[in-house]
Amino acid sequence: MRQKEGRPRYRRLPARSNERVYACCRKPGCAILGSMKKLVVKNAFYAQSGGVSAVINASACGLIETAKRHRKHIGKLFAGRDGIVGALTENLIDVGRESPATIRGLKHTPAGAFGSARFKLKGLEQNRAEYQRLIDVFRAHDIGYFFYNGGNDSMDTALKVSQIGQALGYPIICLGVPKTVDNDLPHTDCCPGFGSVAKYVAVSTLEAGLDVASMARTSTKVFVLEVMGRHAGWIAAAGGLAGAKASQPPHIILFPEIPFVPQEFLDRVKQCVVDYGYCVVVVSEGAAYADGRFVADAGTKDAFGHTQLGGVAPVIANMIREAHGYKYHWAVADYLQRAARHVASRVDVEQAYAVGKAAVELAVKGVNAAQAYGRIQALSGAACTSGRGRHAIVRTRVAAGRTSEWAGLAERTPNKCISWRVADGSH
Amino acid sequence: MRQKEGRPRYRRLPARSNERVYACCRKPGCAILGSMKKLVVKNAFYAQSGGVSAVINASACGLIETAKRHRKHIGKLFAGRDGIVGALTENLIDVGRESPATIRGLKHTPAGAFGSARFKLKGLEQNRAEYQRLIDVFRAHDIGYFFYNGGNDSMDTALKVSQIGQALGYPIICLGVPKTVDNDLPHTDCCPGFGSVAKYVAVSTLEAGLDVASMARTSTKVFVLEVMGRHAGWIAAAGGLAGAKASQPPHIILFPEIPFVPQEFLDRVKQCVVDYGYCVVVVSEGAAYADGRFVADAGTKDAFGHTQLGGVAPVIANMIREAHGYKYHWAVADYLQRAARHVASRVDVEQAYAVGKAAVELAVKGVNAAQAYGRIQALSGAACTSGRGRHAIVRTRVAAGRTSEWAGLAERTPNKCISWRVADGSH
Numbered sequence: 024m025r026q027k028e029g030r031p032r033y034r035r036l037p038a039r040s041n042e043r044v045y046a047c048c049r050k051p052g053c054a055i056l057g058s059m060k061k062l063v064v065k066n067a068f069y070a071q072s073g074g075v076s077a078v079i080n081a082s083a084c085g086l087i088e089t090a091k092r093h094r095k096h097i098g099k100l101f102a103g104r105d106g107i108v109g110a111l112t113e114n115l116i117d118v119g120r121e122s123p124a125t126i127r128g129l130k131h132t133p134a135g136a137f138g139s140a141r142f143k144l145k146g147l148e149q150n151r152a153e154y155q156r157l158i159d160v161f162r163a164h165d166i167g168y169f170f171y172n173g174g175n176d177s178m179d180t181a182l183k184v185s186q187i188g189q190a191l192g193y194p195i196i197c198l199g200v201p202k203t204v205d206n207d208l209p210h211t212d213c214c215p216g217f218g219s220v221a222k223y224v225a226v227s228t229l230e231a232g233l234d235v236a237s238m239a240r241t242s243t244k245v246f247v248l249e250v251m252g253r254h255a256g257w258i259a260a261a262g263g264l265a266g267a268k269a270s271q272p273p274h275i276i277l278f279p280e281i282p283f284v285p286q287e288f289l290d291r292v293k294q295c296v297v298d299y300g301y302c303v304v305v306v307s308e309g310a311a312y313a314d315g316r317f318v319a320d321a322g323t324k325d326a327f328g329h330t331q332l333g334g335v336a337p338v339i340a341n342m343i344r345e346a347h348g349y350k351y352h353w354a355v356a357d358y359l360q361r362a363a364r365h366v367a368s369r370v371d372v373e374q375a376y377a378v379g380k381a382a383v384e385l386a387v388k389g390v391n392a393a394q395a396y397g398r399i400q401a402l403s404g405a406a407c408t409s410g411r412g413r414h415a416i417v418r419t420r421v422a423a424g425r426t427s428e429w430a431g432l433a434e435r436t437p438n439k440c441i442s443w444r445v446a447d448g449s450h
Numbered sequence: 451m452r453q454k455e456g457r458p459r460y461r462r463l464p465a466r467s468n469e470r471v472y473a474c475c476r477k478p479g480c481a482i483l484g485s486m487k488k489l490v491v492k493n494a495f496y497a498q499s500g501g502v503s504a505v506i507n508a509s510a511c512g513l514i515e516t517a518k519r520h521r522k523h524i525g526k527l528f529a530g531r532d533g534i535v536g537a538l539t540e541n542l543i544d545v546g547r548e549s550p551a552t553i554r555g556l557k558h559t560p561a562g563a564f565g566s567a568r569f570k571l572k573g574l575e576q577n578r579a580e581y582q583r584l585i586d587v588f589r590a591h592d593i594g595y596f597f598y599n600g601g602n603d604s605m606d607t608a609l610k611v612s613q614i615g616q617a618l619g620y621p622i623i624c625l626g627v628p629k630t631v632d633n634d635l636p637h638t639d640c641c642p643g644f645g646s647v648a649k650y651v652a653v654s655t656l657e658a659g660l661d662v663a664s665m666a667r668t669s670t671k672v673f674v675l676e677v678m679g680r681h682a683g684w685i686a687a688a689g690g691l692a693g694a695k696a697s698q699p700p701h702i703i704l705f706p707e708i709p710f711v712p713q714e715f716l717d718r719v720k721q722c723v724v725d726y727g728y729c730v731v732v733v734s735e736g737a738a739y740a741d742g743r744f745v746a747d748a749g750t751k752d753a754f755g756h757t758q759l760g761g762v763a764p765v766i767a768n769m770i771r772e773a774h775g776y777k778y779h780w781a782v783a784d785y786l787q788r789a790a791r792h793v794a795s796r797v798d799v800e801q802a803y804a805v806g807k808a809a810v811e812l813a814v815k816g817v818n819a820a821q822a823y824g825r826i827q828a829l830s831g832a833a834c835t836s837g838r839g840r841h842a843i844v845r846t847r848v849a850a851g852r853t854s855e856w857a858g859l860a861e862r863t864p865n866k867c868i869s870w871r872v873a874d875g876s877h
């Protein structure tokens with residue numbers, strides 16, 4: 024079998040009779056073209072990977088419902104139990120046995136219905152047996168389509184699986200279906216999962232901000248909310264949607280991308296309390312000092328001298344207490360934010376469904392590339408601003424293009440406005 | 451002026467012409483009776499006190515709307531800015547100037563619209579000047595009704611204010627309007643504020659539990675959610691609504707009322723991971739050892755040797771890591787839970803409105819007692835079960851009487867059932 028250098032260019036060949044076949048190159052007689060002819064009707068494998076979200080099952084729903092409408096190409100659809108582990112252990116769920124109502128219900132079900140996994144395939148050369156095992160399972164179940172629903176690491180898995188077609192002679196169409204709450208997946212304007220966690224953080228910041236504002240005179244003056252985003256501050260930035268003016272919470276947002284400078288931060292907290300009577304801080308779990316050390320890694324030790332790993336929120340709350348003596352409260356949303364289906368963004372749910380649907384439509388057109396996941400336009404105007412360089416603390420706004428969902432958020436909190444300001448730059 | 455021993459008995463006197471007057475005793479010529487005649491049309495004072503909730507403004511709404519329907523008795527209604535502090539500083543808001551739409555909007559607005567306060571009046575003998583100041587302000591604004599919306603400490607304030615009628619000769623009808631998320635207010639079957647935080651905790655436990663369940667094979671095996679309730683475990687108990695079977699999260703609930711025994715707890719965690727593959731824990735912030743020491747007070751010190759005050763969730767999560775090495779996550783809901791208007795219980799909103807309405811109706815009937823706040827029957831079946839004595843870990847169910855709201859919760863999460871089991875005993 025011939026191997027090509029670099030990324031192959033795929034083109035669609037003219038259909039003959041009722042066959043629709045595709046080739047990886049323009050040269051007739053290509054080995055992949057030959058084998059691809061057999062893919063006209065093949066079974067499919069779908070799995071969820073990495074951290075789950077409030078809407079990943081909506082992608083599963085879109086994918087499964089669309090696959091059912093492409094019987095000419097896709098026979099059975101098997102879901103892998105616990106991501107790629109389900110393929111390696113031949114733990115497959117025939118979703119065709121589920122009722123349409125159950126599949127429809129996935130659109131409204133949080134977490135990963137089929138189980139998700141944090142499991143990284145090694146390179147083909149490092150663990151050829153693992154790939155051979157995949158081929159054996161795929162061959163046993165006549166699988167010609169591979170859909171992998173996840174983030175950056177999962178796209179890496181999809182890419183590796185896609186290589187078995189050329190490297191090991193097992194033709195398979197592979198597509199990565201995008202999912203990540205962090206919104207840090209390349210080639211997407213925004214990513215399914217982010218919209219919902221952004222809404223959760225915006226709503227929570229707004230509600231907690233109102234709480235603190237109403238008590239600040241005689242009680243809590245500082246509130247710190249820790250949100251996800253170890254390396255990307257999109258989720259923290261979403262907290263900025265809660266306030267329309269500088270006087271409204273959150274007054275400070277701390278990003279992983281901008282070095283944390285304690286004294287600047289503490290000065291700003293004090294100024295907020297002086298100016299507004301209180302201060303609300305949203306902080307990314309990945310907030311770090313200039314040397315790259317996480318703020319959360321504060322060197323705390325318990326009574327037995329063991330290093331205690333905690334969140335960043337209690338660490339900076341304690342800094343504030345020691346510097347200013349303000350009464351404070353802090354919250355760590357952790358899984359609550361990414362699991363919060365009850366307050367999921369409608370736009371996000373529709374986008375998640377759409378990428379699942381698009382994956383099947385691309386697959387039956389013969390697109391075989393792990394990086395071919397759908398570009399989403401609904402939030403294409405998304406941008407936020409930040410002070411750069413030596414400014415450790417900035418105000419940030421996420422601007423939404425055509426997001427009817429955010430309007431829905433404003434309806435839920437009639438006394439407050441959501442800022443729509445499209446700011447220059449990006450964080 | 452005559453003073454009576456103990457609690458005065460109030461009775462309604464027959465109305466003469468269009469006057470409706472009330473007396474504190476049956477004896478003619480009573481000084482209070484004499485002055486009470488002037489109360490036929492008086493202004494009213496309303497204030498919010500203590501930690502706010504998602505529905506305290508619904509009580510304000512019920513109270514204000516009802517007061518407007520009793521013009522024969524209540525003239526203007528003034529809201530105190532920041533609780534009783536608003537009275538002491540003469541910082542009053544004439545709510546009659548607000549539009550009906552604004553008042554109606556209070557029903558859907560979280561936190562304390564007029565500002566709340568943690569401010570405790572001293573006893574009459576300790577600070578007579580403070581009471582005299584109250585009288586001066588009340589007299590200046592012709593206030594004859596005092597409504598105080600809060601929890602146990604606030605009821606104490608209402609009781610003290612009610613004493614000025616007899617002790618200082620300023621007749622005033624005082625009513626406490628119940629509010630507390632902890633559900634620990636005596637004389638109420640449940641308390642406005644609790645239903646919403648209970649729903650938040652149940653929904654969050656359910657969602658996060660599904661998240662962990664879907665990842666447990668290759669990732670997080672233990673999740674700990676810290677909720678409010680320093681001395682009462684009702685909120686933690688509400689987490690139990692998330693699971694219908696022992697295998698479903700939460701697998702463990704830790705109460706303030708039941709001493710925490712680390713080894714029993716750790717054994718139970720391990721057993722859950724063995725049996726179910728993962729373990730979800732809901733813990734009250736007030737979980738404590740048998741000697742009364744809070745578990746959250748773990749004697750942790752930061753890099754500078756300063757005592758670090760943190761939540762209980764990271765403390766027990768670290769215990770689990772050190773004992774078993776399981777990958778864990780933890781969340782601290784803090785203010786998010788009590789501020790969460792977006793997921794407020796409909797029954798709770800209606801109850802909150804109802805107690806505000808009832809307070810006015812009782813007041814115009816002349817009931818003057820801080821402890822006369824309304825008994826709420828909607829959750830009268832509420833009870834939960836617990837293992838007592840040496841059992842540190844129990845499964846608990848809050849049973850709801852006629853709570854259509856909980857049915858609404860089940861609708862939101864169609865793949866899960868809410869347990870309706872009415873269990874014996876109470877925690």
